[in-house]
Amino acid sequence: MTRLVLFDIDNTLLNTGGAGGLGMNLAFEEMFGISDGFANVEFSGRTDLYILSQGLRQHGISGGHAAYMQGFLRSYHHHLSRTLMERKGHLEPGFPQLLEALRRRDGVRIGLATGNFSEAAWMKLEHYGIRDYFFDGAFGEESLDRAKMLRAGLRRFAGDVAPRDVVIVGDTPHDVSSALANGFVAVGVATGSYTIDQLRDSGAELVFQNFTDWQSAAAKLAGEV
Numbered sequence: 001m002t003r004l005v006l007f008d009i010d011n012t013l014l015n016t017g018g019a020g021g022l023g024m025n026l027a028f029e030e031m032f033g034i035s036d037g038f039a040n041v042e043f044s045g046r047t048d049l050y051i052l053s054q055g056l057r058q059h060g061i062s063g064g065h066a067a068y069m070q071g072f073l074r075s076y077h078h079h080l081s082r083t084l085m086e087r088k089g090h091l092e093p094g095f096p097q098l099l100e101a102l103r104r105r106d107g108v109r110i111g112l113a114t115g116n117f118s119e120a121a122w123m124k125l126e127h128y129g130i131r132d133y134f135f136d137g138a139f140g141e142e143s144l145d146r147a148k149m150l151r152a153g154l155r156r157f158a159g160d161v162a163p164r165d166v167v168i169v170g171d172t173p174h175d176v177s178s179a180l181a182n183g184f185v186a187v188g189v190a191t192g193s194y195t196i197d198q199l200r201d202s203g204a205e206l207v208f209q210n211f212t213d214w215q216s217a218a219a220k221l222a223g224e225v
């Protein structure tokens with residue numbers, strides 16, 4: 001039996017020190033001449049596709065995200081490769097040890113459940129040295145809505161794994177609700193801007209302050225205890 005443990009990226013695995021948001025803002029500025037274009041868009045727990053379409057809408061740019069995706073992605077990846085170097089970020093506590101401990105377990109596969117556009121997701125993981133732990137994932141371009149994004153991603157790479165064998169680990173109530181909407185196991189970690197209580201109140205079955213105690217967390221995520 002396979003258990004899939006899927007991680008959110010920002011504020012769950014790592015913190016880029018703002019490199020992601022800055023990269024998106026610079027790409028938006030390059031395309032539309034509007035600086036800080038995403039200033040009034042909530043990023044936390046949202047898919048990049050949602051963030052992009054909100055940015056376009058707030059500035060009255062018509063045509064929808066599909067019309068601008070290719071150009072935006074090209075520019076974003078270009079800027080992100082630089083902002084990742086310029087901004088000082090970090091892996092969250094307990095990484096990469098937690099990933100290493102999960103990788104050693106038979107029957108556990110480690111993937112992503114991230115709102116990031118896929119190429120940007122891999123760039124962030126590469127920059128922080130953890131790319132090779134992940135086999136695939138659900139990514140931001142799959143939907144505006146995080147629950148649908150998860151469903152589409154899983155359909156693509158997971159085959160017919162039972163929902164209760166899919167564990168979603170994230171730092172926001174959006175991560176939790178997207179897991180619950182699909183019948184997956186929701187795990188919250190309070191390394192972002194939400195507390196353990198807020199994550200538990202949003203429906204997370206398991207909550208962690210952080211993964212400093214990665215041995216115990218690995219056993220719980222693997223469903224051994």
Ligand SMILES: [Mg+2]
Nearest residue numbers: 008010011171
């Ligand atoms: Mg996050």
